[in-house]
Amino acid sequence: MVDVAINTLAHMKNENPGHTPVMMQEVLESLRLPRGGCLVDCTLGLGGHAEAAAAVLGEQGRIIGIDRDSDSLEVARQRLAKQPLRCDFVHEDFRKLDVILEQFNVSCADGMLFDLGISSFQLDNPERGFSLMAEGPLDMRMDQEAAFSAYDLINSLSEKELSSILKVYGEERLHNRIARFLVEERGRHPIESTSELKEIVLKALPHRYKRQKIHPATRTFQAFRIAVNRELESLEIALDKCVGFLRPGARIAVISFHSLEDRIVKHKFRMLSQKGLFSIVTKKPSRPSEEEVLDNPRARSARLRVGERK
Numbered sequence: 440m441v442d443v444a445i446n447t448l449a450h451m452k453n454e455n456p457g458h459t460p461v462m463m464q465e466v467l468e469s470l471r472l473p474r475g476g477c478l479v480d481c482t483l484g485l486g487g488h489a490e491a492a493a494a495v496l497g498e499q500g501r502i503i504g505i506d507r508d509s510d511s512l513e514v515a516r517q518r519l520a521k522q523p524l525r526c527d528f529v530h531e532d533f534r535k536l537d538v539i540l541e542q543f544n545v546s547c548a549d550g551m552l553f554d555l556g557i558s559s560f561q562l563d564n565p566e567r568g569f570s571l572m573a574e575g576p577l578d579m580r581m582d583q584e585a586a587f588s589a590y591d592l593i594n595s596l597s598e599k600e601l602s603s604i605l606k607v608y609g610e611e612r613l614h615n616r617i618a619r620f621l622v623e624e625r626g627r628h629p630i631e632s633t634s635e636l637k638e639i640v641l642k643a644l645p646h647r648y649k650r651q652k653i654h655p656a657t658r659t660f661q662a663f664r665i666a667v668n669r670e671l672e673s674l675e676i677a678l679d680k681c682v683g684f685l686r687p688g689a690r691i692a693v694i695s696f697h698s699l700e701d702r703i704v705k706h707k708f709r710m711l712s713q714k715g716l717f718s719i720v721t722k723k724p725s726r727p728s729e730e731e732v733l734d735n736p737r738a739r740s741a742r743l744r745v746g747e748r749k
């Protein structure tokens with residue numbers, strides 16, 4: 440059945456709707472979804488993984504697709520409408536997993552997927568403010584209805600709070616310096632755009648810091664995105680909840696894109712296994728193949744961890 444899904448993947452590559460799903464084959468093989476089973480896709484995005492999973496689940500199967508981003512949900516809804524199985528679309532933060540699954544009467548899912556972070560569909564839209572490569576407003580909200588954006592944080596938090604966000608969520612060594620430059624700049628005028636934020640970081644960093652493989656402002660952008668969306672907190676909460684909604688033998692697959700997320704997944708899996716609730720399937724995280732990274736460079740930092748409910 441995974442072969443059927445891989446054929447679906449080949450077809451999807453020809454009509455990529457704005458995001459290429461990462462480590463598709465590894466995800467499908469490790470989830471081992473049964474025909475007629477129920478998958479909870481906690482990060483539905485554009486429904487790429489879900490579409491391929493639908494081919495495995497068959498028409499008696501079911502998918503509960505959760506995403507905070509209403510635009511992405513709409514794309515996924517149209518895409519999955521072509522599938523014969525039942526799909527429910529939930530515009531919510533996955534930290535509310537328990538409430539969502541109780542509402543849909545799902546107590547024993549056959550698999551769960553977390554493909555963390557943002558999709559290319561979100562990153563490549565300048566209006567969303569996620570990308571340092573494009574001019575746009577300082578938004579960075581995954582949920583367009585969320586109460587505060589990067590603009591609110593950057594223009595209203597204290598220097599100490601900004602510095603702490605940069606240190607903890609960006610692992611930025613020069614967090615104090617960047618925070619000071621931000622506060623000085625916003626004393627003159629509000630900081631409104633991605634390009635202003637990028638320029639301030641460039642001004643704050645000494646010359647030797649600019650000779651890195653990644654853009655010097657990458658960590659700053661990561662830090663504010665994580666803070667705006669409270670990403671790490673959501674992940675911890677959801678991983679605490681998920682095990683109670685999996686049938687024995689069902690698997691959970693988590694794809695993370697940076698070490699802060701991966702560390703949380705690793706620790707939560709270890710804790711669940713120490714409690715005897717879980718066995719860890721991937722002792723070390725799986726990585727995308729060289730071929731996949733060549734094909735889709737955004738997959739390069741993906742790490743997949745898989746666990747199984749006992």
Ligand SMILES: C[S@@+](CC[C@H](N)C(=O)[O-])C[C@H]1O[C@@H](n2cnc3c(N)ncnc32)[C@H](O)[C@@H]1O
Nearest residue numbers: 460482484485486487488506507532533554673
């Ligand atoms: C990498 S994309 C998923 C792509 C998807 N697997 C696909 O194949 O199209 C991650 C998605 O997760 C969503 N997301 C991230 N954190 C979330 C959270 N706490 N609750 C709900 N959705 C979240 C983002 O809005 C984004 O659409």
